[in-house]
Amino acid sequence: MCAVTVQSASNTGELTLKEVIAKYSGVSPFIIIKSDITRRSFVYTEQALAALDKTKHQYQQRVLIGSNGDGQQAVPVSLLLRDGTSIIAMPSPHARNPYVIDQIDGKLYITDHGEVVEEVEYWYKPDYYDKITSNGTPMWQVASARPQRLDIDPNSHCHFWHKGGACKFCNINANSTRSHKEQNIQKQLQAQDVYETVREALKQPGAFTNLKMSSGSILSGAEIFDDEVEMYIEMLQAAGANFKQRKFPSTLVASAFNERQLARLYENTGLMTYTSDIEIPNEELFAWICKGKHQEVGYREWKRRIIAAVDIFGRGNVTSGIVGGCETAHPHGIQDEAEALKVVLEEAEDFARQGVSMVHCVWVPIQGSAFHNQQTPSLEYYVQLAKGLSDLRLKYSLNADMDNYRKCGNHPDTDLDRGHPVAG
Amino acid sequence: MTTINEHIAALLRDPQTGKALATTDMHGVPHIILDQTITINDQGQLVYLELIETSQTNVNLVNSIWFKRKVAITLHTPEETYQIKGVPAYSIICGPVFEHYYRLALERNPDYDLSTVWLIEPEEINADTYAHRKSKEQAEHPLVMHLDRLALGAT
Numbered sequence: 007m008c009a010v011t012v013q014s015a016s017n018t019g020e021l022t023l024k025e026v027i028a029k030y031s032g033v034s035p036f037i038i039i040k041s042d043i044t045r046r047s048f049v050y051t052e053q054a055l056a057a058l059d060k061t062k063h064q065y066q067q068r069v070l071i072g073s074n075g076d077g078q079q080a081v082p083v084s085l086l087l088r089d090g091t092s093i094i095a096m097p098s099p100h101a102r103n104p105y106v107i108d109q110i111d112g113k114l115y116i117t118d119h120g121e122v123v124e125e126v127e128y129w130y131k132p133d134y135y136d137k138i139t140s141n142g143t144p145m146w147q148v149a150s151a152r153p154q155r156l157d158i159d160p161n162s163h164c165h166f167w168h169k170g171g172a173c174k175f176c177n178i179n180a181n182s183t184r185s186h187k188e189q190n191i192q193k194q195l196q197a198q199d200v201y202e203t204v205r206e207a208l209k210q211p212g213a214f215t216n217l218k219m220s221s222g223s224i225l226s227g228a229e230i231f232d233d234e235v236e237m238y239i240e241m242l243q244a245a246g247a248n249f250k251q252r253k254f255p256s257t258l259v260a261s262a263f264n265e266r267q268l269a270r271l272y273e274n275t276g277l278m279t280y281t282s283d284i285e286i287p288n289e290e291l292f293a294w295i296c297k298g299k300h301q302e303v304g305y306r307e308w309k310r311r312i313i314a315a316v317d318i319f320g321r322g323n324v325t326s327g328i329v330g331g332c333e334t335a336h337p338h339g340i341q342d343e344a345e346a347l348k349v350v351l352e353e354a355e356d357f358a359r360q361g362v363s364m365v366h367c368v369w370v371p372i373q374g375s376a377f378h379n380q381q382t383p384s385l386e387y388y389v390q391l392a393k394g395l396s397d398l399r400l401k402y403s404l405n406a407d408m409d410n411y412r413k414c415g416n417h418p419d420t421d422l423d424r425g426h427p428v429a430g
Numbered sequence: 431m432t433t434i435n436e437h438i439a440a441l442l443r444d445p446q447t448g449k450a451l452a453t454t455d456m457h458g459v460p461h462i463i464l465d466q467t468i469t470i471n472d473q474g475q476l477v478y479l480e481l482i483e484t485s486q487t488n489v490n491l492v493n494s495i496w497f498k499r500k501v502a503i504t505l506h507t508p509e510e511t512y513q514i515k516g517v518p519a520y521s522i523i524c525g526p527v528f529e530h531y532y533r534l535a536l537e538r539n540p541d542y543d544l545s546t547v548w549l550i551e552p553e554e555i556n557a558d559t560y561a562h563r564k565s566k567e568q569a570e571h572p573l574v575m576h577l578d579r580l581a582l583g584a585t
Contacts, residue, residue, distance in 0.1 A: 035496065086525075088495075088520045089496065090524075090546070129524075130524065210529070211529065211533055412523050425493050426456075
């Protein structure tokens with residue numbers, strides 16, 4: 007096991023996975039593998055798909071961004087490495103050089119050009135998944151399990167897509183339209199369904215450590231995002247009615263709300279932590295890639311609001327996500343990787359200095375997004391980015407417990423924090 | 431992975447056996463905990479239940495699985511002592527195996543909120559009583575001793 011190999015960067019001059027692991031010997035190889043499989047994507051062999059047990063494993067879920075699976079065949083929703091690290095990714099038939107998930111001697115492995123890289127397993131299905139709410143909604147369409155976080159995304163339609171303002175890396179509206187058409191997954195959730203699904207999920211001892219809500223941006227209301235805030239209050243109150251104390255471990259990944267809106271959320275719900283993604287930590291690139299957000303709010307105000315949230319939620323309880331690597335997108339991105347990394351980490355340090363952890367996901371140029379034909383930067387870039395962000399939390403004594411490996415699992419940098427946790 | 435014989439497996443299953451787990455941090459600083467609940471599963475792996483997510487032991491075990499660093503478990507009864515060295519192979523944080531041990535931990539103490547089920551694969555097992563260590567030393571290093579023990583009249 008963990009016989010790390012092989013070729014990934016054929017003829018590009020990039021280091022291979024094996025070379026990157028050797029070069030960065032102080033960085034967890036599991037997290038390097040996670041970054042690379044997310045970056046390069048993967049496919050399943052028939053034997054691997056035959057190992058999917060629909061009675062045990064998750065093979066369908068409500069996801070905001072990405073895909074609910076391509077093609078007709080049921081596929082596992084995601085993968086888990088043997089150190090507990092999640093790989094949040096779907097197989098891609100469009101990938102140029104994918105890894106292959108195969109079954110060998112009864113176990114599942116990530117393989118690369120026929121060589122074993124690392125053992126994996128499929129995510130298990132929680133007990134509530136096959137149950138139905140009193141409204142007749144399948145509970146798996148209300149809450150996803152990732153795998154120790156309850157993901158409830160009450161609205162899968164983003165208003166920024168109107169008038170051409172969609173973020174260029176995102177496919178939320180394309181995905182939700184397709185999910186509705188092909189699987190009858192509703193774009194908006196009902197509060198009663200949320201209440202009943204959370205009630206059912208809590209009956210399974212040891213299954214969940216956090217509840218997260220997210221949604222497409224809702225621009226309407228007396229002030230921009232007022233209606234989005236009201237929706238979250240309704241949904242968080244519905245979920246919170248199942249807990250014996252008012253506050254419970256929970257995260258909101260939402261638009262950049264102003265102080266009045268944040269205070270309303272904090273005071274009227276059980277919410278404990280808050281994330282608003284700056285997406286691309288550079289004003290010029292944000293204006294190009296997140297056009298709608300820049301036109302309606304602007305980079306500087308978006309950032310100011312995130313930092314203002316620290317006064318309400320507390321230091322360490324506010325994070326901001328970036329689409330790691332998207333800053334190198336063509337034609338206006340920063341093509342030199344060293345320069346791109348410098349720009350990102352300098353801005354991340356400005357956030358950290360003010361009490362906000364910046365966390366990254368690995369950019370996947372997904373179908374349905376404007377950037378679907380783009381290429382991600384090198385694996386080495388992602389290793390340096392993850393280590394750089396994790397090191398900033400050490401430097402500024404910021405912990406990312408709200409967004410850690412078992413609560414989110416989509417951030418290689420917070421996965422690394424597990425090896426050197428910072429007290430909050 | 432090496433195979434643990436039935437006698438030592440029985441000691442591992444016995445809650446009366448004294449058990450200590452030794453780990454090291456990234457700088458080689460040792461950390462030892464005592465835990466009678468360390469046991470063995472049907473696959474011959476040692477099972478350690480970590481109750482505290484950010485404990486020094488858990489952090490050391492995370493770094494051990496990441497960088498293939500060995501840990502040691504000592505088993506002790508009044509009659510015998512064994513030391514097992516191995517490598518953490520699985521850090522189970524969810525799924526049916528985790529939930530089985532989560533419920534087991536709750537039965538032991540309702541306050542226990544299990545963090546991680548660690549499966550450690552044994553690589554080396556040694557009897558570790560004084561008699562075993564002395565016998566090994568005499569066989570491998572017969573010149574290492576004090577001369578007074580050989581003096582005329584010594585017992």
